[in-house]
Amino acid sequence: MKLVIENVSKKFKDKWAVQHFSAELSEGVYALLGPNGSGKTTLMRMLADILKPTSGRILLNGRDISFMGDDYRDVLGYLPQEFGLYKNFTAVRFLLYFACLKGLNKTDSIKKVAEVLELVNLKNDQKRKIGTFSGGMKRRLGIAQALLNDPKVLIVDEPTAGLDPQERVRFRNLISEIAGDRIVILSTHIVSDIEYIAKEILLMRQGELLKRSTAPALLEQVHGKVWKAKVTQEKLATIQREFKVGNIQRNETGIEIRIVHDLKPLENAEEVAPTLEDVYLYFFDMEVTASV
Template sequence: MKLTIENISKTFKDKQAVTGFSAELSEGVYALLGPNGAGKTTLMRMLADILNPSSGRILLDGNDISIMGNRYRDILGYLPQEFGLYRNFTAIRFLSYFARLKGLNKQETTTRVDEVLELVNLQKDRKRKLKTYSGGMKRRLGIAQALLNDPKLLIVDEPTAGLDPQERVRFRNLLSEIAGDRIVLLSTHIVSDIEYIAKEVLLMRQGTLIQRSTSEQLLDNVKDKVWKCTVEQNALSQLQKRYKVGNIQRAETGIEVRIVSDQQPLADAVNVTPTLEDVYLYFFNEEVTDDVQTGML
């Protein structure tokens, strides 16, 4: 299976949200990485056939998805960034409702609802009303909804928002397991979501694809450009103004900082092994977010 994105753009009035985006995806996990406002959600809504591109085409195995209609949606699973729930439904009722909307018969619905509840670790809470669910549980239910029709193309927009660290690991492993015979596209601004599972990473900034490569190739971009040094408290502010400073950690000898810079920032700064967090800082000039900012140097 092959998903081809041909030079698509999307304009909202006077705002260009996506510009000339082209890529070709086959089976495996792909990560769309970029800061908030980069155009990731707009792109994914076009790939989910919710928005029409202002220009360009999206093809599945050579067929334009705008013409395929239900044939495309039958093989699509989609989890939007904002996902509404029926508060007085139980998880079973909610998923059964969506299963029927997706065309599953009664027997298929019963079987598949049980399977996806098990996958997202909600079996024991299946009869609770959704208004009692925590944010993380609601997000897991959204993931279950996207998997109901056993999609060959799975598009998930910021899927781990609100999940605790254990749930995030479980979800990443799930994506990796199911990606063998399907295309999985995951958008995120959280580096740890994709570091170990992505076949390729697509970097997006201001609506444009700026680079596409493997994690290893991305790390080559910052080889010999990541430094660690120790500074006094009164020197930290100036250092942050001059350089891209990532992690900051207090130590007995001062403040240890991790810096991404083409040149050695200080005389005592030493090179360290780069991570995808450093890549993110290098390309987007902002610190990584959520649980990835751990202070580890």
Template sequence: MLELTLNQVHKHFAAKHAVNGVSIKLNSGVYGLLGANGAGKTTLMRMISGILIPTSGSIQMNGRDISRMGERYRDMLGYLPQDFGYYPDFSAQEFLWYIGTLKGLSLPAAKGKTRELLQLVALSEVARKKIRTFSGGMKQRLGIAQALLNDPCVLVLDEPTAGLDPKERVRFRNLLADLGKEKIIILSTHIVADVEYIADQILVMKQGSLLMTGTVQQLTAAAEGCVWSCRIPAREVEEWNARYCISNLRHEGEWAELRIVSQERPGDQAVAVVPTLEDFYLYHFQDDLTVAAGAGIREVQ
């Protein structure tokens, strides 16, 4: 059984406290990391990947400190940063052969794994084309392939769906859902739908701290009674937008249908609706409101 444990992990950069006392235990599964820009998500993921050293605290894999495991931990790790480096004049297969050998695979093993992964990310037909000719989405799919080359136990993905079209995102989500049965997968994204459908647990970060953890159902339940639907004259939209957090707006001639995130009922005609994870995100971050912990949700002190 896999177990990745973070114990009071801090990271300071001069006067900036990027990560403040994060403690959590992760087992096999998919973990969605949500938070606004500057919440500390990338810093946390870089520490889990061994790129940054915590200012204090420890990160352990199966009871062993990753800083002492060295290469043994790197052999267990797959990492896709927001902007991964590549050689533009390499073909896709040459790049994966090269990365495979850096990760300790023999050339025959690297070639076999490359064929498998290029098929998996739908790049087989362009395996011999130069990476500089690839679109942004193709490069991102290549990045996902390189992260999987060594069949990692821990897979850390920072904004992995950037540049992917809807069909590619669905393919990627299905892949992660399958891989999460045997791996620890930590996924950071601004596209809430990417974690809403596949994450076993959501980790919510704010101002460097791990604020809350729970399943999608538990987190959305915490926002029940705070998401509303109402119909107003279209001429009043600007006024309502100034008063409330509007998560969705649809015009219907002289009328407008609004979806509003608010602790208080925004008018007599407003009807409570079932919240989504995006509603929860807006509720907790855009309005800077405190979401009470529901059953099964752990608030981190």
């Protein structure tokens, strides 16, 4: 299976949200990584055929999705960042309702709802009202509805936003588990969400595809550019103005900082192994969101 994004651009009034984006995707997990406002959500809404490109096209196995209609929706699963839920519905009732909207008959709906509840670990909570669910449970329910039609293209926008660390780990494991025979595209600005599950990472900045690579290859690109050093409180502010500082750790011996820079930034700086957080800082020049 191939999903081809062919020179896609999207303009809102006088602002280009996405510009000349091209990529070819096959089965596996692809991560769109970039800061807020980089165009990730706009691109994903075009991939979900909710927005039409201003120019360019998106092809699934050679067919333009804009003209596929139900043929595309039959193979598509989509979980937007903001997903509406009916708080007074139980989980099973909610999923049966969505199965009906997706065109499943009653027999298939009952079977498929049971399958996805088991998959997302909500079987024991299926008769609870959604209003009592945690944030992580709601996101898992959202994934469950996206999987009802057994999609071959699964699009998930900022899937772990607002989740606690345990729920985020569970969510990542779920995405990895279901990705074997699907094209899974997820967007995030949290680097640890995709470090171990993404087949490839697509870096977006100001609506453009900045770079596409595997995690190990991206790490290699910033090898020799990450440093740690101890500094005084008096010098910290100056250093932060001059360099990209990723971490600041205070302890009984002073302040230790992590700097991303092409050359050795300070006399006492020592080179350290890079992480994806350092990659993010190197390419995007802004604060890193680095939760577990």
